[in-house]
Amino acid sequence: MRYSAWQVFRQGLTGNRGWAPVWRDPDPSPEYDIIIIGGGGHGLATAYYLARKYGMKNIAVLEKGYIGGGNVGRNTTIVRANYFLNGNSEFYSHSLKLWEGLEQELNFNVMHSQRGLINLFHSDGQRDAFARRGNAMINQGDDAVLLDREGVRRYLPYLDFEQGRFPVYGGLLHPRGGTARHDAVAWGYARGADARGVDLIQNCEVTGIDIRGGAVVGVQTSRGPIAARKVGIVVAGRSGQVAAMAGMRLPVESHVLQAFVTEGLKPVIDHVVSFGMGHFYISQSDKGGLVFGGDLDFYASYAQRGNLPMKEHVMEAAMTLMPMIGKAKVLRSWGGIMDMTPDGSPIIDKTGIEGLFIDCGWCYGGFKAVPASGDCFAHLIATGQPHEVAQAFRLDRFRSGRGLLDEEGTGAQHNLH
Numbered sequence: 001m002r003y004s005a006w007q008v009f010r011q012g013l014t015g016n017r018g019w020a021p022v023w024r025d026p027d028p029s030p031e032y033d034i035i036i037i038g039g040g041g042h043g044l045a046t047a048y049y050l051a052r053k054y055g056m057k058n059i060a061v062l063e064k065g066y067i068g069g070g071n072v073g074r075n076t077t078i079v080r081a082n083y084f085l086n087g088n089s090e091f092y093s094h095s096l097k098l099w100e101g102l103e104q105e106l107n108f109n110v111m112h113s114q115r116g117l118i119n120l121f122h123s124d125g126q127r128d129a130f131a132r133r134g135n136a137m138i139n140q141g142d143d144a145v146l147l148d149r150e151g152v153r154r155y156l157p158y159l160d161f162e163q164g165r166f167p168v169y170g171g172l173l174h175p176r177g178g179t180a181r182h183d184a185v186a187w188g189y190a191r192g193a194d195a196r197g198v199d200l201i202q203n204c205e206v207t208g209i210d211i212r213g214g215a216v217v218g219v220q221t222s223r224g225p226i227a228a229r230k231v232g233i234v235v236a237g238r239s240g241q242v243a244a245m246a247g248m249r250l251p252v253e254s255h256v257l258q259a260f261v262t263e264g265l266k267p268v269i270d271h272v273v274s275f276g277m278g279h280f281y282i283s284q285s286d287k288g289g290l291v292f293g294g295d296l297d298f299y300a301s302y303a304q305r306g307n308l309p310m311k312e313h314v315m316e317a318a319m320t321l322m323p324m325i326g327k328a329k330v331l332r333s334w335g336g337i338m339d340m341t342p343d344g345s346p347i348i349d350k351t352g353i354e355g356l357f358i359d360c361g362w363c364y365g366g367f368k369a370v371p372a373s374g375d376c377f378a379h380l381i382a383t384g385q386p387h388e389v390a391q392a393f394r395l396d397r398f399r400s401g402r403g404l405l406d407e408e409g410t411g412a413q414h415n416l417h
């Protein structure tokens with residue numbers, strides 16, 4: 001069913017009883033050409049582009065829970081292309097361009113809102129770093145505006161400019177940055193993939209990967225064995241565990257990241273704002289809740305919940321930057337599992353096993369990457385060659401030490417990126 005203003009009008013007149021299910025609920029077939037393990041944003045986008053761009057038909061996405069139940073539905077929804085290093089910047093630039101056409105592409109409202117992202121800085125050194133980053137963004141063809149203190153005050157008058165522990169020196173504005181509705185992105189790609197014949201199989205956990213003669217031949221699942229010629233692993237925080245089923249030890253640690261949302265308020269924060277002296281970033285959802293987050297919980301874990309000290313840290317940073325937030329009531333908090341690499345950049349590559357591919361290591365920035373990751377992973381699976389904007393995301397850079405993409409410059413410690 002195609003969505004349009006006319007459909008909304010027509011369904012409204014007939015009691016909204018004519019909407020078709022957004023995707024089918026098929027049983028798994030005994031065999032597919034391609035299996036994608038993981039029905040998160042990246043897995044669904046990969047299946048969508050395999051079907052849409054490469055005309056592949058016999059594809060299944062195997063999801064152990066339900067579509068949208070992983071990080072794709074748990075993140076703070078920030079979409080940006082403000083990377084500094086070659087290798088990263090062309091990839092995220094490509095992703096933002098895909099975001100800008102995504103609603104038309106999917107015929108689905110993902111509520112992409114380019115409201116502008118402002119990264120604050122609080123010292124001369126940070127100003128220099130952001131000036132460099134802004135120049136790199138402009139060289140890449142993206143947009144950046146360096147704001148001084150008064151420039152920031154014009155956009156964000158509610159910040160504490162007078163008594164802050166860390167005075168605001170200025171900010172880097174990325175006008176095309178913003179947010180999107182996270183689960184709508186999963187639903188939009190799921191709907192588009194299903195419409196092109198992809199089987200989306202929920203409640204189907206992959207428990208083993210079958211390899212014969214150095215090549216993948218299928219997977220074991222909670223719903224029985226399924227044969228396949230090619231298999232893509234796209235399971236975010238579970239990457240280490242699923243790769244281990246194929247005998248691989250990935251350079252990835254899984255860490256918890258929390259997010260918070262307040263009661264719905266009238267519009268008050270109309271940008272995405274990021275504090276430069278503590279880990280705190282915030283935006284306001286279309287429902288009115290203030291959505292914010294902070295740093296990782298500092299220990300590796302597979303639990304999708306966080307600890308109290310990090311909650312306190314995030315609230316303190318929020319109060320330091322914008323004391324007005326103290327009046328809002330926090331309604332919910334939750335956690336997601338982040339697949340952190342030692343250099344903070346992702347992996348989209350073949351493995352040493354014929355027909356087995358991996359897409360992981362998105363750390364806490366993988367939501368904005370969903371369109372480009374799906375596009376590039378589909379390209380790799382379909383053609384056997386890396387996409388031109390994803391050539392730097394090689395798995396072997398961690399073995400050789402060549403081509404590391406340490407955007408933060410913090411060295412080989414997973415939780416510092």
Ligand SMILES: Cc1cc2nc3c(=O)[nH]c(=O)nc-3n(C[C@H](O)[C@H](O)[C@H](O)COP(=O)(O)OP(=O)(O)OC[C@H]3O[C@@H](n4cnc5c(N)ncnc54)[C@H](O)[C@@H]3O)c2cc1C
Pocket residue numbers: 037038039040041042043062063064065066068069070071072073074075076077078079204205206207234235236237238242257258259293334335336337362363364365366367368369
């Ligand atoms: C609190 C928080 C805030 C974030 N904020 C941002 C942000 O503002 N901007 C941004 O760009 N990124 C952000 N991220 C990161 C982003 O959400 C992730 O990097 C991205 O969603 C990961 O990719 P995914 O969507 O495919 O993951 P997921 O949605 O987690 O998909 C992986 C899927 O694999 C499934 N799976 C796992 N094991 C198996 C198995 N054995 N068999 C079958 N299926 C399996 C899981 O159930 C899951 O559904 C944030 C993350 C969190 C948790």
